[in-house]
Amino acid sequence: MKTNMNRRDFLKGTAWMGAAAMVAGCQMNRFGFGQGGQMQDYAFTGLKGKKIRVGFVGIGSRGSGAVHRVSMIPGVEIVALCDKDPAAVERNLKWLADSKYKTVPKKYVGDEAYKELCDFGECDVVYCATPWALHQPVALRALLGGKIALVEVTSALTVDESWELVEASEKWRIPCMQLENCVYGEIELLELNLARLGMFGEINHAEGAYIHDLREVIPSVGTHYNTEWIWRYGENMAHKGNRYPTHGLVPICQTMGINRGDRFDYLVSLENGPHNVNYEYFKKEFLTDADPRKKDPPAAMGDMNTTLIKTVNGKSIMVQHDVSSPRPYSRINLISGTRGIVRDFPFQCAFEDKCFDGKAHGWFSDAKAAEVREKYMHPMWRDVSDMAKKVGGHGGMDFIMDLRWVWCLQNGEPLDMDVYDLAATSCICELTETSVRKGSKPVSIPDFTRGNWRNVKPWGVVNVDLKKMGLDSGGVKKDEAALSV
Numbered sequence: 001m002k003t004n005m006n007r008r009d010f011l012k013g014t015a016w017m018g019a020a021a022m023v024a025g026c027q028m029n030r031f032g033f034g035q036g037g038q039m040q041d042y043a044f045t046g047l048k049g050k051k052i053r054v055g056f057v058g059i060g061s062r063g064s065g066a067v068h069r070v071s072m073i074p075g076v077e078i079v080a081l082c083d084k085d086p087a088a089v090e091r092n093l094k095w096l097a098d099s100k101y102k103t104v105p106k107k108y109v110g111d112e113a114y115k116e117l118c119d120f121g122e123c124d125v126v127y128c129a130t131p132w133a134l135h136q137p138v139a140l141r142a143l144l145g146g147k148i149a150l151v152e153v154t155s156a157l158t159v160d161e162s163w164e165l166v167e168a169s170e171k172w173r174i175p176c177m178q179l180e181n182c183v184y185g186e187i188e189l190l191e192l193n194l195a196r197l198g199m200f201g202e203i204n205h206a207e208g209a210y211i212h213d214l215r216e217v218i219p220s221v222g223t224h225y226n227t228e229w230i231w232r233y234g235e236n237m238a239h240k241g242n243r244y245p246t247h248g249l250v251p252i253c254q255t256m257g258i259n260r261g262d263r264f265d266y267l268v269s270l271e272n273g274p275h276n277v278n279y280e281y282f283k284k285e286f287l288t289d290a291d292p293r294k295k296d297p298p299a300a301m302g303d304m305n306t307t308l309i310k311t312v313n314g315k316s317i318m319v320q321h322d323v324s325s326p327r328p329y330s331r332i333n334l335i336s337g338t339r340g341i342v343r344d345f346p347f348q349c350a351f352e353d354k355c356f357d358g359k360a361h362g363w364f365s366d367a368k369a370a371e372v373r374e375k376y377m378h379p380m381w382r383d384v385s386d387m388a389k390k391v392g393g394h395g396g397m398d399f400i401m402d403l404r405w406v407w408c409l410q411n412g413e414p415l416d417m418d419v420y421d422l423a424a425t426s427c428i429c430e431l432t433e434t435s436v437r438k439g440s441k442p443v444s445i446p447d448f449t450r451g452n453w454r455n456v457k458p459w460g461v462v463n464v465d466l467k468k469m470g471l472d473s474g475g476v477k478k479d480e481a482a483l484s485v
């Protein structure tokens with residue numbers, strides 16, 4: 001299966017779309033917008049006040065959870081389900097039927113079926129939760145087919161893939177958003193709120209991570225893996241660098257105003273060795289003789305990757321990745337400024353602020369920290385988290401993420417994360433690998449906004465109106481599947 005076509009192949013394959021637009025004398029997408037343009041703060045109004053029709057591509061573990069959550073949002077209709085595995089499609093169709101969902105989505109089954117869905121399918125939005133290597137090809141195809149692309153993390157794996165999404169989104173004036181649910185976590189939202197209230201003073205440093213002990217599902221050491229996990233393990237075994245940077249990094253970017261008043265300048269990345277995983281075992285047990293990795297084994301990902309990013313405004317960010325060590329789960333979520341600091345896992349804070357009558361030489365007491373957490377809770381978390389927790393999905397943040405993109409499209413507001421945010425944080429995969437392989441040399445990070453980062457304001461404190469969306473907490477049901485992803 002060819003999952004990662006190069007730019008040339010892609011352009012060949014989609015030339016008919018450009019030709020069709022030329023014949024029509026313009027470059028309009030099917031919503032009537034076109035002619036290209038910057039996508040920051042772009043309010044897409046093509047679906048304002050209309051029903052939003054969604055097609056899912058990749059409905060394994062994560063995609064099924066998304067089907068369940070999205071099925072509960074009024075004004076959204078799931079019209080298509082696509083997976084290469086027919087069982088995944090049937091499983092989700094059955095779940096929808098058992099839940100008395102009114103629409104029977106159209107089936108798209110097979111390795112290449114997503115192309116038909118993206119080119120001709122009846123949906124407005126393509127929601128992609130395939131393995132990583134397919135994210136960018138699916139998103140690009142969706143944009144070219146005139147559909148909004150919502151893409152799981154990590155949405156693109158290289159700088160070139162990231163530019164292709166930027167160019168397609170701009171050309172067709174169609175939003176492309178990375179589905180970074182951690183932006184909507186309680187502490188991440190709290191930190192954003194504190195930042196906008198000026199509680200940190202000037203933010204000068206942040207730290208994020210994906211530290212998740214996944215040894216249980218790593219074939220050489222665990223016992224609970226299944227075939228679905230092999231793709232992820234294979235990705236990690238084939239690369240160095242941080243291939244899953246966004247859970248820690250994107251919330252930091254939203255709070256620090258990356259691409260909005262500041263931008264990434266360069267990074268350095270350092271990695272230890274693979275002490276907890278065994279590449280030889282993987283090669284022997286999981287690679288066929290025909291697999292090129294069998295003859296030419298790449299140096300596998302180390303256990304811990306640590307990357308430092310410098311911004312053009314002189315701020316620093318640390319981001320880590322470790323999925324193979326016996327460490328408690330952490331995204332770190334540290335935001336530090338000239339007047340205070342918050343970190344997470346567990347939640348701690350300290351502020352030099354008269355209202356807390358303290359100095360930041362030690363962490364606030366648990367009671368004082370709880371007071372901060374309650375007093376400065378993000379309004380959206382206050383309004384929506386009870387319902388979101390009931391639905392499930394990483395403590396509620398998954399449902400808040402879905403509510404937000406639906407709200408924005410229904411109301412013609414800009415989505416919370418744009419294609420430049422996707423590009424800047426996804427390209428970190430390739431750039432960290434480059435730095436690690438060059439002995440931790442500094443590597444420049446492209447400015448995907450082409451200078452427009454100077455002109456746009458940081459993300460604000462947003463919300464949704466549940467009543468206006470037709471949602472009441474009595475109507476939602478617990479999503480057991482989403483709890484397990």
Ligand SMILES: NC(=O)c1ccc[n+]([C@@H]2O[C@H](COP(=O)([O-])OP(=O)(O)OC[C@H]3O[C@@H](n4cnc5c(N)ncnc54)[C@H](O)[C@@H]3O)[C@@H](O)[C@H]2O)c1
Nearest residue numbers: 058059060061062063083084085088111129130132152228
């Ligand atoms: N944001 C989060 O918190 C979070 C959590 C879990 C997973 N994820 C992401 O979601 C994505 C999916 O992860 P998962 O755990 O569900 O993996 P999975 O293996 O369970 O699901 C992937 C699905 O994609 C399907 N697929 C593979 N090739 C396809 C093709 N050519 N066309 C259509 N479908 C195809 C597979 O059959 C499978 O059903 C990954 O990118 C992962 O990183 C994100």
